[in-house]
Amino acid sequence: MSARKRKAPSASDYQGTWDSIQDLLVKIKPNLSRTNHPGPDSALVKDLFELSALAEKLVLLRPRPSSEWQTVADALDREGTYLWNESSAVRPGLDDQITTLVAALRLSGFRLIEAGLPSKRNLEVLIHMLQLASKAGTTLADVGKVELAASVLGSAAKYEECLRSIEDPQGAHQQSRAQATVVYYCSRMEAAWKEGNDSLADYMLQNITDDNERLALLPARDRELLAAKLLDIGRSLLAGKARNNATSNEGMKAQEAVKWMQKAFAIAEQLDDMVTAGSMELKRSILRNLSRAYVLSSAQDPENLSRAETSLNELLTSVDATDDHGNSEYQELRWGMVAVLKRREAGDPALLGAFTSIIDHMKFTEDNVVEVLRDVKTLVQRQSLVADILQHCLQRTLTRTDRAEPSFVEHFLSALIFHCSKDDNHGRAIQRLKTAFDLIHSAEFDLLKEHATACAMLLWQSGERRFGLKRHSEAADWFLAGTHRCFNNIAQASISKCYRKAALCHIQQHEYAKASNVIGRCPGNEAPTYYVMLLVAVKQGLEDEAIQAVRIMVQAPDFDRKMLLLATRLAHESDLKTLLLNVLQELLKFVRGSDGIDTSEEAITLIRCIIRLDLRLMAVPLADKTPLVDAVIEHFAIANALVRDAHSKKKAAAILKDVSWLWRTAYNCAIEGCSDWHDAERKTPILFDIVIELLEAYSQTQAPLNEVGEDIYLCMVFASFAAISGRVFAMRKGLPEVDPDQLRSLAEAVQACEVRIRNVLDKALFQDANLSRVSGCLAAVYVFECEVTCRMKEWAQLPQIIERAVRADSSNVDALEAIADLLWAESECPIDVLFLGLEGIIHASLDRNALSVSKFSRWLRALSTVLLSRNTAPDRLKAIGYIEQAISVLEDNAGAADGSDEVYPVDERYWLLATSYNTGIECLQFVALYFEGGAGP
Missing domain, CATH: 1.20.930 (Transcription Elongation Factor S-II; Chain A)
Structure with missing residues (x-):
């Protein structure tokens, strides 16, 4: 039980503390009467803070109530009141030394009064002490004495808690009680805000504003000051002033500021029916800052945009009634309205009106123009609106009596081109551009060459983008836009390029008549122009015109032989044989006519391309192969001539791979032709002869390098x-x-x-x-x-x-x-x-034992017949030898199965037998006649 009791303070500790307080008071009072106040680190300020610490200590050391103690308590209250009153007598100022002195006086006065309080405190005492503690805590927080402020406000919290627990049946102290409570909450709110304790500050703000009955008890001046205090906190949030727990996101800061300013406006709004000198100005300031906070916090609360628009409408109504339209503050309000309308996604007419107001009241300076262009870029999804705004800017710039610098015109024009390119309505975008270009031309305004080139480049890029999306008709309009008269000072090559690209767009759309008309308007003598003419003629089937375009194209100064390669393919694909012949002739003429340059490799490569193309055409089903076969053979012959020429110049090694491709391709083609070509027995030998020559050239070239x-x-x-x-x-x-x-x-x-x-x-x-x-x-x-x-x-x-x-x-x-x-x-x-x-x-x-027995017997019979028909002794001997050979074959194949080729045919056996017998008889008769003739005489 005794362990839980507070240890009774000793009389010596209490008396020593009181004596120290008295000594400090004796030391402090004379210094307070001086006119020059000391600095924040002076001995007086230190003594006052020491005095407050002793007084706080005395609260814990004071004895049980007695007459002696009552005398001390009265002295403490008297001295504390004196010091508090002295704080009010200090001359007001902004310097730290005065504020610190005031804080020290209030702290020491409050602690002395608190030390002299009776044990039992009534409602009036609590109200008084709560007010003193709140004011002292606020002053200490202002000078950065955070720990001391927290200590004092902690004491104030105890008084506020006691005040809430005491009843006031008669209601005699309602207003003073409400004032003290609000002052306490404000002190705690400000201190927490400065420390960065947002949660505590918000809690105190809720305590202040949630109780409307309590606020109604406050005097009008107190409510005005309270609203101003909340507005200052909101403005500090919007200004982004550094705090211990600063909000990292601007939107979050603005949302928090909205909360403070809304509370401020709710309090100030109640002052409308009261006669208060600064209430109207305060309300206007709150609305201006609140509208800005609404805009910045719209991401967190979209409804804030409507509230911001309402606030700005009220302010702009008063602004438009003034004569100073160009005031920067008024322009800022107009920009604020634009920001609100954009975030609220208002309709185009509303936004156009807001921008028009800005442009009409704007001075055409570099900063203002850049600001308009930068803000317009944020409306990328509303290209029609952007184009209207920029067109108004352009018109306003060109029609001003003090015409702006040329760069402003080009800035607006380039921006207009860019945003028109994003417009989904193609016809509207092109019409806007035409109107703008006509406006510049009619105003006789000469675009600077580099700026005109940049604008033309934007038009070209827009056309290219649509061309890539296969929106060819739209792309043609964009390319033709770059040929307007207002761009006459740019290079002619750029104009020609636009005409050619527009013609190509019409070709893609199969609008060949339009393409022909457009390319016919193209100025200059450029090879690409004639190539497009060639393309248009081919698409229309006008072979003579296409040939004429090729002949002029190769004479152009910027001719590139790649164009002929493209023309070759074009002619093949279009099946215009006469055109193909002319293109190939021009190409070969160009390659072979290159003076001082070895073009054998290029010529071989060209021939390979031509042959490959020929073979592809031959592979087309139902193709007429007869002329193609002749062309293939002719081209292989040309290739063979080129190879032989290179071989004679000892340069065949450089085209060895080409020769390999040629002979293999020619060989395969000839093999295929044996079965597929008409009159193949006459045509394939020519190609095979070319293969032989190519093979010989290839083997002779390869032999020194590798074994054939x-x-x-x-x-x-x-x-x-x-x-x-x-x-x-x-x-x-x-x-x-x-x-x-x-x-x-x-x-x-x-x-x-x-x-x-x-x-x-x-x-x-x-x-x-x-x-x-x-x-x-x-x-x-x-x-x-x-x-x-x-x-x-x-x-x-x-x-x-x-x-x-x-x-x-x-x-x-x-x-x-x-x-x-x-x-x-x-x-x-x-x-x-x-x-x-x-x-x-x-x-x-x-x-070699190569013939079957049946064939052997047949040819043996024929040979023997010839020998016997000669009817000479040597021939008969040879015949006998062959017959003996036949007998040997018969004996060797005696065991052969019947029906096989190894069985000597029966009829041939009979022939051998008959011929041998008959020949023998003839020989015998001859001998008999010989002898008979010899014996006669």
Whole structure:
């Protein structure tokens, strides 16, 4: 129990404290009578703060009530009242030293009065002490004595709590009680605000304003001062003054300011029916600041925009009634109205009226113009409104008697162009631009060249953007806008560029007549202009006009050969063969006519492009391939000539890849042509001959670098064989009437093919499969050579050909059999020649076991027939030898299954038997006759 009781203060502590207080009072009082007040760090101020600390300590040390204590209490109250009154006597000022002295006097006076209070306090005492504590705390907070202010206001909180608990049945102290309470809340509110304790400040603000009955008890002057105090706090928020807990976001600061100013206006509004000198001015100031706060806080509360507009309307009504329209303060109000209308998303007429008011009262200076343009940029979603505002600015600038600087006109014009480009209504935007351009031209205003160029560039960019979106008609209007007369001082090339681009837009829309009209108005002699003319002519199917445009285009000073490449493709795609021929001729003429420049690579590249394009056209279904095939062969011939020219100049290595592409492409094309082309036997040989020449050039160029591959030799053989095969087939197709000269030429070609294949066999090492294919080709060439020779009736040449065919390792029995068939079918073929062929096939069959027994028997029968028909002893001996060989074959295949090719045919057996028997009989008869003739005489 005793542990919970407060330890009783000792008499010595109490007396010592009281004595110290008395000593300080004796020391302080004489200094207060001086006219010059000391600084905030003077001994007097320090003594006063020390005195307050002792008085606060004395509150805890005072003894139980007694007569002696009552005397001390009366002295404390008297001295405290004296010091408090002295604070009011201090001359008012703004310097810190006076304010600090006042704060020290009030603090010490309050603490002395508090130390002398009786234990039981009535309502009047509490009201008085609450007022003293609140005022002392406010003064201390003003001078930055935060801890002391908090201590005093803490004491005030205790008095306020006690005051709330005491009843006033008669209501005699309602007004004083209300005044004291409001003063306390204001003190706590201001102190918390200055410390950055927003939550406590808001709490105190609510305590002040929520109780309307209490506010009604305050005098009008107190309410006016309270409203002014709340307005000052709101303005400090809008001004962004530094605080311990400053709001980081402007919108949040404004929203907080709205709350304070709304409370201020609610209090000031009640003063309308009272006679108060500054109430109207206070109310106007609150409305001005509140409208600004409404605008800034509209993001947090959209309804604030309507409230701001109402406030500004009231203010602007009074402003418009004055004569000073150009006042900067009034312009600021007009800008405020614009800001409110924009945030409220008001209609275009309202905003246009607000901007018009600003522009009409604006001085055309750099800062003002920049401000208008900057603010207009924020209306990007309302392009029609922006264009109207800028058009008004432009008109106002051009029609002023003191015409603004030229740069202002160009600024407004460029801004107008930019915003019109964002307008969704294309017709309206173009009409606005035309009106603006006509206005400048009619005003005889000359745009500076660099500014005019910048405006033209904006028009071009707008057209390009629409062109990319495939809004070609709109893009054409934008490009043509750049050709207006007000831009006559810019470069002519820019004007021509606009005409060309507009024509291209009409072409994209298939409006070829409009495109022709637009490009016809284009000035200058520029190659791109004639290219567009070419394009328009092609689209209209006017081939003669297109050719004329090409011829003029290549003569232009800025001609680029890329235009001819584009024209080539255009002509191909349009199927204008005559135009294509002219374009290719001009292009080749240009490439080959480059003096002092090696254009072989460029020419080869060009030929490759042309050939590739030809092949693509050939792949089109239902295409007429006949002229295309001729063109392909012609182009490959040109390419071959270029390759040979480069090879002769030792420059083939530079185009080695191109040559590789050429021969491979030509080879594949010729192979495909064998089955797809009409009259292929006459056309493919030409292409295969080109392949051979390209292959030879390729292999000769590649040989020093790398070993020639097997595939190169193989393709060379196949190309040679295909070329000669085609010519032979063409000869057969022309039978029976064949020109002897053509036969002679064909014979030479076949011999050359034979030599080429034999040379390849000597050089290359083929795999077994490829060697067999090459050998087959060579064997077939021997057959072709014999066939052509037979057609030429040059029988003397045949034995040599047959001998080469028999000796060749690559020869096969099928080829020899074909030769024998040819010879057998030729009725004019000499027997010796036929015999040579038959003998060759038999020897090959026996040596290589290549023929089946049935074929062997057939050719053996033919050979034996020839030998026996000669009817000479040596021939009969040879025939007997062949018959013996047949008997050997019969014996070797005696076990062969019936029906197979290895079984000697029965009819051939009978023929062998009959021929052997008959020949033997004939020989026997001959011998008998011989002997009979010899025995007769």
